[in-house]
Amino acid sequence: MRTVNLLKVAYKSIIKNRMRSFLTMLGIIIGVGAVIALVAIGQGTSAEVESQVSALGSNLVMVMPGSSHMGGVSRGAGSINSLTLKDVEKLKSESEYIAEVSPLVRASGQVIALGKNWSSQTNGVDPNYLIIKDWEMENGTFFTKRDVRSRAKVAVLGKTVADELFEESDPIGQKIRVRNIPFKVIGILESKGSSMMGDQDDVILVPSTTALYRMTEGKNVSMIMVSAVNNEVIEEAQAEITSILRKSHKLKDEDSDDFRIRSQTEIIDRVSSVTGALTLLLGAIAAVSLLVGGIGIMNIMLVSVTERTKEIGIRLAIGARGRDVLIQFLIEAVLLSLVGGVIGIIFGILLANGASHFMNMGVVLNPFISFMAFSFSGAVGVFFGFYPARKAAAMDPIEALRYE
Amino acid sequence: MEIIKVEGLRKTYIVGDVKVHALRKVDLTVNGGEFVSVMGSSGSGKSTLMNLIGCLDTPTSGTYALDGKQIDKLKKSQLSDIRNQKIGFVFQGFNLLARTSAIENVELPLLYDRRGRIKDPSGKAREALDRVGLLDRLDHEPSQLSGGQQQRVALARALVNEPAIILADEPTGNLDSRTSIEVMKVLQELNEQGITILLVTHEEDIAAYSKRIVRLRDGIKIEDKPVSHVRSAEKDLMEMKDINNGLNGQGYVEE
Numbered sequence: 001m002r003t004v005n006l007l008k009v010a011y012k013s014i015i016k017n018r019m020r021s022f023l024t025m026l027g028i029i030i031g032v033g034a035v036i037a038l039v040a041i042g043q044g045t046s047a048e049v050e051s052q053v054s055a056l057g058s059n060l061v062m063v064m065p066g067s068s069h070m071g072g073v074s075r076g077a078g079s080i081n082s083l084t085l086k087d088v089e090k091l092k093s094e095s096e097y098i099a100e101v102s103p104l105v106r107a108s109g110q111v112i113a114l115g116k117n118w119s120s121q122t123n124g125v126d127p128n129y130l131i132i133k134d135w136e137m138e139n140g141t142f143f144t145k146r147d148v149r150s151r152a153k154v155a156v157l158g159k160t161v162a163d164e165l166f167e168e169s170d171p172i173g174q175k176i177r178v179r180n181i182p183f184k185v186i187g188i189l190e191s192k193g194s195s196m197m198g199d200q201d202d203v204i205l206v207p208s209t210t211a212l213y214r215m216t217e218g219k220n221v222s223m224i225m226v227s228a229v230n231n232e233v234i235e236e237a238q239a240e241i242t243s244i245l246r247k248s249h250k251l252k253d254e255d256s257d258d259f260r261i262r263s264q265t266e267i268i269d270r271v272s273s274v275t276g277a278l279t280l281l282l283g284a285i286a287a288v289s290l291l292v293g294g295i296g297i298m299n300i301m302l303v304s305v306t307e308r309t310k311e312i313g314i315r316l317a318i319g320a321r322g323r324d325v326l327i328q329f330l331i332e333a334v335l336l337s338l339v340g341g342v343i344g345i346i347f348g349i350l351l352a353n354g355a356s357h358f359m360n361m362g363v364v365l366n367p368f369i370s371f372m373a374f375s376f377s378g379a380v381g382v383f384f385g386f387y388p389a390r391k392a393a394a395m396d397p398i399e400a401l402r403y404e
Numbered sequence: 405m406e407i408i409k410v411e412g413l414r415k416t417y418i419v420g421d422v423k424v425h426a427l428r429k430v431d432l433t434v435n436g437g438e439f440v441s442v443m444g445s446s447g448s449g450k451s452t453l454m455n456l457i458g459c460l461d462t463p464t465s466g467t468y469a470l471d472g473k474q475i476d477k478l479k480k481s482q483l484s485d486i487r488n489q490k491i492g493f494v495f496q497g498f499n500l501l502a503r504t505s506a507i508e509n510v511e512l513p514l515l516y517d518r519r520g521r522i523k524d525p526s527g528k529a530r531e532a533l534d535r536v537g538l539l540d541r542l543d544h545e546p547s548q549l550s551g552g553q554q555q556r557v558a559l560a561r562a563l564v565n566e567p568a569i570i571l572a573d574e575p576t577g578n579l580d581s582r583t584s585i586e587v588m589k590v591l592q593e594l595n596e597q598g599i600t601i602l603l604v605t606h607e608e609d610i611a612a613y614s615k616r617i618v619r620l621r622d623g624i625k626i627e628d629k630p631v632s633h634v635r636s637a638e639k640d641l642m643e644m645k646d647i648n649n650g651l652n653g654q655g656y657v658e659e
Contacts, residue, residue, distance in 0.1 A: 002515065005515050317460065319488020319513055319516045319517070321484040
């Protein structure tokens with residue numbers, strides 16, 4: 001029989017039992033839709049997290065103080081303040097793979113301006129911090145090396161702080177006070193948005209020396225921010241930092257590092273391995289529902305074959321071969337599952353868009369996943385349609401004709 | 405020319421531990437252009453013989469040649485092709501596909517024809533429906549047709565592949581007597597056009613329209629002879645009409 005006629009017969013039989021066909025397809029629709037929507041949401045989440053991590057800065061390497069040991073008891077990260085401005089200078093002068101280095105001195109405290117107050121993080125940094133963090137100014141200027149040398153009382157505000165303290169009025173040139181030290185606002189940073197590290201705009205940047213000597217004890221920096229020359233040499237840069245700092249700290253060979261190094265790629269790797277596993281899990285759950293949909297198809301095809309025993313008998317009597325009948329029922333099953341697959345793809349895309357629209361989730365629609373889900377639904381049709389179709393093809397024409 | 409040549413045909417079914425001999429050593433030859441009735445009561449083996457001749461079943465032993473081709477050793481798929489190309493079936497229950505138009509029902513055998521010689525299946529189907537006088541019912545589905553019309557669609561379906569023989573299994577079994585005669589009229593017309601027909605029936609009245617009667621009992625052929633006076637279905641229908649007209653006319657006059 002020609003394909004056109006086979007398709008016509010299959011189409012007719014699907015249309016004849018509209019409700020039943022739809023319910024059968026529903027299994028596939030939900031399965032395919034779930035695969036597409038869940039994978040889209042999973043991949044969207046990964047992409048979002050990755051972009052947030054890269055927003056931390058390009059080729060970023062962070063050096064943090066390590067943990068100290070007291071009689072075999074670890075006192076946790078940051079329990080010793082091992083990093084100093086001297087380390088920063090050494091990294092600047094001795095390194096080969098490092099482009100920019102900036103200390104970061106943390107000093108939190110209440111910020112007061114024009115009768116309003118806000119609790120924020122104040123970070124003392126060098127001017128090249130902007131380059132390391134890949135950050136731009138929205139308004140005004142950043143402080144200069146000269147400001148750092150003179151421990152100038154100038155501040156650059158993150159967007160959140162500026163909005164909280166000054167609302168409508170222009171903050172540039174205004175005075176703010178942090179821990180009772182007056183600062184002159186000279187610039188506003190452009191918004192970076194929030195990441196899993198919190199609101200990145202809720203920050204005040206001041207010259208590193210100002211923070212170090214005027215706001216803290218004047219000995220240690222909280223962190224050293226480093227940017228590698230490029231992406232490829234991040235590992236070399238890390239090794240270099242390790243050796244420079246070990247020398248600077250006069251550590252013996254048997255001593256462990258008294259600092260920790262974290263690179264941005266490391267964070268991305270870790271995050272994407274978590275989100276990747278999540279995506280896989282979601283996909284697997286969805287695939288199970290696709291399988292259940294396939295069993296639904298098999299069930300309804302078995303019913304259909306029994307119901308149409310007489311028709312099969314007639315077809316066999318007038319000269320259909322077993323193969324003709326097999327193909328007819330197989331096509332019907334595959335058509336059911338493919339139509340279900342197409343509706344499922346549309347349903348999945350709508351679902352994913354709905355999720356991104358109403359729940360503010362990041363969504364990445366992958367055409368490859370749609371194609372895979374579609375092919376898989378076709379394969380489900382062949383696999384679960386085969387047994388009922390073979391049952392139909394193996395019928396004895398005399399018995400089938402006698403069936404009422 | 406021998407269309408059907410059956411020699412020593414046996415069919416034994418095994419039901420549980422019991423052997424049932426449905427046919428025991430039946431010989432039968434049907435020549436081209438014949439119109440043969442196979443008669444017998446239920447259990448006489450006529451349906452079994454029909455199924456064997458129709459290539460729906462294979463014999464336990466014996467030989468069978470159809471249109472010069474030995475077919476008792478063929479495979480299932482080859483039997484399908486024989487049914488498709490050499491045999492036209494007409495059944496008691498019409499056996500048309502439901503919710504399928506008359507013309508599509510008639511086309512069906514052409515669609516399964518593997519020789520691929522049919523260029524215009526719907527044209528051929530139309531021709532076949534014309535031969536049984538149903539040209540005005542092409543797009544009617546079986547549920548919209550009377551029993552006699554349905555059987556004529558089935559006849560057209562049997563004709564459409566130009567088979568060597570038409571096998572009619574109790575074709576009038578589900579029809580009233582008048583419609584039965586109408587169907588027999590179509591069969592007689594087709595036979596006059598040279599088509600070989602094998603009819604299975606248990607009604608003497610119906611067998612009387614054929615040219616030769618074969619009687620079976622308990623799986624054995626007990627009689628095989630030509631019909632001395634073949635009845636004409638056309639004439640019978642005319643008479644029925646006349647009687648009806650006459651009665652009506654008479655009744656009218658008497659009042």
